Amino acid sequence: MNGSVTTAFFDCHSGISGDMTLGALIDLGAQTGQIDAAAIETGVRSMGLPEIAIRSEMVKKNGFRAVKVHIEHPPEHAHRHLHHITEMIDRADQISEEAKQLAHRIFRRLAEAEAKVHGSTIEKVHFHEVGAIDSIADIVGTAIAMEALGIKAVATSPVPTGSGKITIAHGLVSVPAPATAELLKGIPIAASDIQAELTTPTGAAILKATATHFGNMPAMTLAAVGYGAGSKDLSEQANVLRVLLGEAEGGDAESIGAVESDRVVVLETNIDDCSPEQLADCARRLLSAGALDVFQTPCVMKKGRSGVVLTAVSPNSSVAVLEQIIFAHSTSIGIRRYSVDRHKLQRKVETVETAYGPVRGKLVILPKGEPRFSIEDDDAAALAESHQTTAQEIRIAAEQAWRSLTQS
Known part of the structure; x- marks a missing residue:
């Protein structure tokens, strides 16, 4: 479906938390007339929390206005499991089904993360900080506000975590x-x-459950800008989350995120005294160690000798390891490195069954939502050899099998 899609861009210059998110959304609601703290309070109270109060106020953070949310409730010492929170959300009669599903999704992301770090299961893990009433109100309130604002797609800038302990x-x-x-x-x-x-964790879970586009703000017509204040006062910058609300044209909620963005590091070095065999081995080792891509570009070196530029594209977490491989397995004596923004299509590996056997392929989603399927050449070559036919014949069979799946 073409047309405009209501999109929220989270500008996480000072990170993100549950209260910052809820504050920014309440600020947007005040500007658009679609939601306020009182309506969110009504929804959260219907979860069996009749004594909770949600209050918002305008504050200044390093000279910038922002909405600060206060969750007021009687003292409690409960440690809740996921099923406790699920039951609370399900019994609420003042929350829409769409908002309930979003709240469930955020809490499930939290439970999966907690279970992973504690070596438990999502059924057994119990929430500490995020199981408290104020965190529940932040998450459920965020879901209520996003549904009321009609947000169908979420994008986010790179997220700073801070440092220290x-x-x-x-x-x-x-x-x-x-x-x-x-x-x-x-x-x-x-x-x-x-x-x-x-x-x-609450802020990270909100992004994990909602965001499909990472990096720069997508093209859209702005309608409102909301600011949510964090609890801390930072000397370095304003501790606020900015959420920009607008209409993205020419797509649907899924295709807004079809082109994903991230930030990678490019490592490159000029080499003119290394054998092709050694460079090929180095490239293989780089790919095995986590490089996203490795390639060689012919060049003419400063003394007029032919050489190559060896380039490795690396996630931030693998830079040190890949540099060591380049130094150890090539004749490089210096590496240039720089960070770049990368746009990429959503993709996943799919396997189709053919008369020759299973063939893997890469399924990518184009910006307007159309799928494109590309056969893995290694699979086609291996099956062609075992069946004494051509790789092209295998590709034709695999493409036909994929088309049959999409049409069924």
Whole structure:
């Protein structure tokens, strides 16, 4: 379906938390007239929390206005499991089904992360900080507000986590907290030297459950800009989350995120005294160690000799390892490295069954949502040899099998 899609872009310059998110959405609601703190309070109270109060106020953070949310409730010491929170959400009669499903999705992301870091299961893991009433109100309130604002697609900038150490229910840990780090897998991280926890598990879970586009703000017509205040006062910058609400044209909710963005590091070195065999071995080792891509470009070196530029594209986490491989397995004596933004199509590996056997292929989604299927050449070559036919014949059979699947 073509047309405009209501899109929210999370500008996480100072990280993201549950109260910052809810504050920014309430600010957007005040501008558009679609939601306010009182309506969110009504929905959260219907979860069996009649004594909760949600209050918002305008504050200043380093000179910038922002909405600060206060969750007020009687003291409690409950440690809830996922099923407790699920039951609370399900029994709420003042929350729409769409908002309930989003709240469920956010809490499930949290449970998966907590289970992973504690070596447990999502059924057995119990929430500490994020199981408290204020965190429940932040998450469910966010779901209510996003549904009321009609948000169908979410994009986010790279996320700073902060640095240093914090104390949680399990003791002293480094920033980002273990669950936060687990939730941020696949989301671009922005460097930050600020000694504070800028991104909390709740904030990370909201992005994990909603965002499909990472990097720069997508093209859209802005309707409103909301600011949510964090609890800390930072000397370096305003501790606020900015959420920009607008209409993205020419797509649907799925295709807004069809072109994903992330940030990678490019490593490159000029070489003119290394054998082709050694370079090929180095490239193989780089790919095995986690390089996203490796290639060689012919060049003429400064003394007029023919050489190559060896280039490796690396995720941030693999830079040190890949540099060591280049130094150890080529004749390089220096490596240039620089960070770049990368746009990429969504993709996944699919296997189709043919008369010759299973063939793997790469399924990518084009910007307007159309699928494209490409056969893995190694599979085609191996099957062609075993069946004494051509690789082209295998490709034709695999493409026909894929078309049959999409038409069925």
